[in-house]
Amino acid sequence: MEILLHVQLRTTTTTTLLVMIETMGGGDGLLVVSRVCASLVAILVLTWALFFTTKPLNIYSVLHPLLMVIGLILISGEGILVHRWLDGSRKRKKLVHLWMQGVALGTGIIGIWTKFEPNFYTLHSWLGLLSVSLFGAQWLMGFISFWHRGEVRMSRMRVLPWHVFLGLYTYGLAVITAETGLLEKLTFLQTNGVVLKRSSEAMIVNGLGLWLAMLCGVVILTALTPKIFQQQNSDTKCYTS
Numbered sequence: 001m002e003i004l005l006h007v008q009l010r011t012t013t014t015t016t017l018l019v020m021i022e023t024m025g026g027g028d029g030l031l032v033v034s035r036v037c038a039s040l041v042a043i044l045v046l047t048w049a050l051f052f053t054t055k056p057l058n059i060y061s062v063l064h065p066l067l068m069v070i071g072l073i074l075i076s077g078e079g080i081l082v083h084r085w086l087d088g089s090r091k092r093k094k095l096v097h098l099w100m101q102g103v104a105l106g107t108g109i110i111g112i113w114t115k116f117e118p119n120f121y122t123l124h125s126w127l128g129l130l131s132v133s134l135f136g137a138q139w140l141m142g143f144i145s146f147w148h149r150g151e152v153r154m155s156r157m158r159v160l161p162w163h164v165f166l167g168l169y170t171y172g173l174a175v176i177t178a179e180t181g182l183l184e185k186l187t188f189l190q191t192n193g194v195v196l197k198r199s200s201e202a203m204i205v206n207g208l209g210l211w212l213a214m215l216c217g218v219v220i221l222t223a224l225t226p227k228i229f230q231q232q233n234s235d236t237k238c239y240t241s
């Protein structure tokens with residue numbers, strides 16, 4: 001009886017989730033939500049960089065969050081969802097995916113360079129190194145796999161779930177790193193009395209952290225949604241990415 005109730009509850013929950021997503025226009029509604037979150041993140045980080053720069057102005061301190069958030073996080077998020085918004089052949093989608101992730105990785109590396117001091121004593125710098133290294137390894141694997149298309153198709157199929165898992169994990173890790181960077185910077189500014197606790201700068205930075213967290217959830221959900229649809233509706237409809 002208990003098992004039956006559990007199964008029924010699971011089915012109802014999944015159906016509700018599917019109906020919700022379908023009401024939002026299938027996967028495309030989620031894509032719109034993720035773009036709204038991304039736009040808010042971009043507006044907030046630009047506002048912070050342009051209107052609230054700490055005096056005296058240090059261009060590298062301004063460039064670091066800009067490159068990390070707009071370059072690494074926003075571009076790689078769009079790159080993850082390329083299969084959802086780009087029409088055309090699989091090869092074309094893969095090439096654009098590879099390019100976008102390459103640009104994100106490049107800006108991430110330049111972003112780290114803007115702050116480079118070989119002391120690495122903060123959690124933020126450790127997480128940053130880990131996420132950029134994972135990002136680099138992922139990109140290299142994708143690059144190699146792209147240029148060896150004809151070979152060992154079966155092994156590529158086996159690697160794909162790991163590529164998806166590692167890609168989403170690395171993206172989440174980059175968002176967590178940015179959150180620790182924001183917290184570290186704001187705490188530093190507030191402790192030194194440069195920024196007041198309830199000032200508009202503090203609100204902007206907190207808002208940026210909040211929308212980054214929202215964006216992360218929506219991007220991951222959007223990336224995984226086609227899989228849910230394929231499994232649940234394989235007998236009736238088939239939604240593919």
Ligand code: HEM
Binds near residue numbers: 117118177178181
């Ligand atoms: C995905 C996003 C990010 C990554 C991967 C990242 C990575 C890094 C790394 C590796 C360092 C150490 C550089 C060194 O010591 O040589 C660093 C430093 C720093 N980052 Fe970020 N960062 C990110 C986002 C941010 C954001 C959004 C802020 C907000 C202002 C920020 C603020 C700082 C600060 C203040 C430092 C110097 C202090 C420290 O080493 O912790 N970071 N970052």
